[in-house]
Amino acid sequence: MADGRPRVLYTDPPWLASGDGADPALATVETEVLGPGVELAFGRREGGRYLLDGPDLAERARGARVLVVYRCKVTPELLDAAGPGLRAVVRQGVGVDNLNAPLLAERGLPGYNVPDYCVDEVSAHTSALALSLERAVVPQHQGLTGGAFDIYAGGVPRRTNRRTLGVVGFGRIGRAVAARLGAFYGRVLVYDPYIGRDLPEGYGAQAVDDLDELLGQAHMVTLHCPLNDETRGMFDAAALSRMRPDAYLVNAARGALVDPEGLGKALEEGRIAGAGLDVFFPENPHDDPRWAPVLAHPRTVVTSHRAFLSEEAEDSSRRRVAEAVAQALAGRPVRVGRVLPDPEGAA
The missing domain is CATH 3.40.50.720 (NAD(P)-binding Rossmann-like Domain)
Incomplete structure (x- = not known):
């Protein structure tokens, strides 16, 4: 929050992939829902893939209020990098195994997914x-x-x-x-x-x-x-x-x-x-x-893990995740896709 805006890191969004990173110009849904009052940050790519761990990802996570993960696994190192201001972690998808619910519960952090978009x-x-x-x-x-x-x-x-x-x-x-x-x-x-x-x-x-x-x-x-x-x-x-x-x-x-x-x-x-x-x-x-x-x-x-894919599903997933992020930033509970209860005082 160097400029006072809450920081949201999308660790590995494939729909925004461009070269060695994510193209902010493609984040139309996220920008529409979250508005200019939120700083959007994105993971780095090398060799056509996002870096799912390591110092670069840790640096980008620093100070994040919300983390949005896709294939990226939630680890103690990632949460530590984000720091004490982290309010929630959102999974851009149905499966929750990489959301690491036991770790989030241990840290008192709510976790969310999008359980029914596809x-x-x-x-x-x-x-x-x-x-x-x-x-x-x-x-x-x-x-x-x-x-x-x-x-x-x-x-x-x-x-x-x-x-x-x-x-x-x-x-x-x-x-x-x-x-x-x-x-x-x-x-x-x-x-x-x-x-x-x-x-x-x-x-x-x-x-x-x-x-x-x-x-x-x-x-x-x-x-x-x-x-x-x-x-x-x-x-x-x-x-x-x-x-x-x-x-x-x-x-x-x-x-x-x-x-x-x-x-x-x-x-x-x-x-x-x-x-x-x-x-x-x-x-x-x-x-x-x-x-x-x-x-x-x-x-x-x-097939290459694309059973979930359609234009409509991708748009719905992106929009619903951005809405969950907005609710988490505002301290409001996310009703659909709540993998873990909201901890007391999370707002």
Whole structure:
């Protein structure tokens, strides 16, 4: 606040990326909502990527009243750099694993996300990955553009209305997937230990008490659970071995739900039929050689973590985050997307 204005740091906003930083001229939504009375600061980029830690980021965080993170992980060093004037941390997205809620709770800082801005997009993208696998769209495309006209390239598809969809995690997106993608399947099973058994009935689905029960019956398994200590790596070699050999796995939730080595071996050995992935851990799968067999396998469909993306979703996310920032600066509670309670005296 060198000039008296509260400072807000956007650590890694991809929609503002330009060269080695962020172009303030592109921050039209943020400027419109927050106005000239707020100093906007942005992270630095090198080699086409934002610096997500280190002294440069710490210097830019110094004196910030609010931090807005995207892929950047909230760490003690980042909070220490911001200093005692920090009032809140906002995640520009749905997932909260990098928001580091335990650390924020320890520091008495409220954390927020935007939990529902891309339900339409992610459920549509999940359906697209699933149906691409079912109809062998990728091998058909590659074969035809490569000069071969072959209706059997990629194998003979199956009739989906005689098959079972399994939805793991029944939050906002899981419910939308059950309603949308479930229309193509004859039966929809749901596994989520944190909901009542009756809730899936309202979406034309049936709850199961055990993940293994779902894995043993579903021909298409889609993941929609949060990433935490309970779910990290839950789809490892053991879980994948309990899937049907003719089942597909689709993950547009969090990359670390799936173990890359286990998935690669399951694909290579034909223990599952294929996989559709929009998310990886690390974020870029080319940064970890364990993903190479998965990316190269002919029965995979992969995209670059863009299931959430649309012009409308991006605009909504930016606007709602800026509104949350404005409320935090004013000392008012943020009602939607509150990951942690507002600490007493936060204003």
